[in-house]
Amino acid sequence: MQAPVLPRNEADRLATLHSLNILDTPRDDRFDRYTRITARIFDMPIVLISLVDGCRQWFKSAEGLDAEETPRDISFCGHAILGDDVFEVRNARRDSRFRDNPLVVEQPHIRFYAGAPLEAPNGHKLGTLCIIDRVPRRLSDDEKTMLKNLADMVVGEMISNVDTETGLANRHAQIVAGAKCLEKSTDSGELSLLLFDISDVFSSKGDTDAKKPGTVFAELLRNHFPSAQSIAHLGGYHFCVLLRKDVAFDEALAINRLCADAKGSLHYDGNDGSISIFVGCVRYDAKKYVSIDDMLREADGMFSRHEKQPLPEVKAHSKLVDALVSWRKTIF
Numbered sequence: 001m002q003a004p005v006l007p008r009n010e011a012d013r014l015a016t017l018h019s020l021n022i023l024d025t026p027r028d029d030r031f032d033r034y035t036r037i038t039a040r041i042f043d044m045p046i047v048l049i050s051l052v053d054g055c056r057q058w059f060k061s062a063e064g065l066d067a068e069e070t071p072r073d074i075s076f077c078g079h080a081i082l083g084d085d086v087f088e089v090r091n092a093r094r095d096s097r098f099r100d101n102p103l104v105v106e107q108p109h110i111r112f113y114a115g116a117p118l119e120a121p122n123g124h125k126l127g128t129l130c131i132i133d134r135v136p137r138r139l140s141d142d143e144k145t146m147l148k149n150l151a152d153m154v155v156g157e158m159i160s161n162v163d164t165e166t167g168l169a170n171r172h173a174q175i176v177a178g179a180k181c182l183e184k185s186t187d188s189g190e191l192s193l194l195l196f197d198i199s200d201v202f203s204s205k206g207d208t209d210a211k212k213p214g215t216v217f218a219e220l221l222r223n224h225f226p227s228a229q230s231i232a233h234l235g236g237y238h239f240c241v242l243l244r245k246d247v248a249f250d251e252a253l254a255i256n257r258l259c260a261d262a263k264g265s266l267h268y269d270g271n272d273g274s275i276s277i278f279v280g281c282v283r284y285d286a287k288k289y290v291s292i293d294d295m296l297r298e299a300d301g302m303f304s305r306h307e308k309q310p311l312p313e314v315k316a317h318s319k320l321v322d323a324l325v326s327w328r329k330t331i332f
Helices: 010-019 029-042 141-159 171-184 213-224 251-265 292-308 317-330
Strands: 046-052 056-063 069-071 087-089 112-119 125-133 191-197 201-204 230-235 238-244 266-268 278-283
Touching: 010 125, 029 046, 029 056, 029 125, 029 141, 046 112, 112 141, 125 141, 171 191, 171 230, 171 238, 171 292, 191 251, 191 292, 213 230, 213 238, 213 251, 213 266, 238 292, 251 266, 278 292
Parallel strands: none
Antiparallel strands: 046 056, 046 125, 056 069, 087 112, 112 125, 191 238, 191 278, 201 266, 230 238
């Protein structure tokens, strides 16, 4: 048996995969539809949407197979993500790479395999849409094109709720998450949107290969708001964090630490390296807001007003705390 080698860009590939926050998520009919349709089109007993993680291949959707994952070192998909085209094994029992593979010798007794790579917009291969049979098969060129087209559609579904620049939720995903939270909220003030505008940031500290400011700030938001219902990039330099009220979580302290860490990670517009991050909040009020869309429109207004009249820069830790208190009085 030949175990698949690692792609040269493995670390970046895994970072892209993990940024989608799709691994180990529940079954989703959006993806199950694709495996059902693919099984019907190709008349295959097994169809998988397989995501190749560090040591495993995990199935976001599986038609005709009960397993949720298998080890990467025996996976066919680990081989498929090494190329750009459909990876086809017409008869695994006669292929020296797979004839003694446990997935061939034992259940599910793979004989035929064809996998189209799931290629992210940045070019990294996340996994495959693969079709499997227990008898030898062969795809025509038109069938390979069809399988690749279906794989591209699966990728489109995967990234539809993700901001591909930062790996955060996008605006649509924030609306969906907010709607679900509002369904469970009855008290005003139970939910809030924290707003952040880093428009005065223009680079990351370090060399020319440093990450983009939005990517760095996204990582800081994840670190400082681990229990957030959703963290989203709304476009441009605008970010928001959807929080449910938690008496054990100090919101102001988290903001304070976030801004302090940002000062050490990002370069700001100003020769003295001063911090200039807009921070605001929209708290849910059942009498004022009918939906999460209304709260986001309020947020858009705050961002717009800030761009027209920037908040003063904060030059030291103590001034940062004072500024946060001041902003809370006027905005929170």
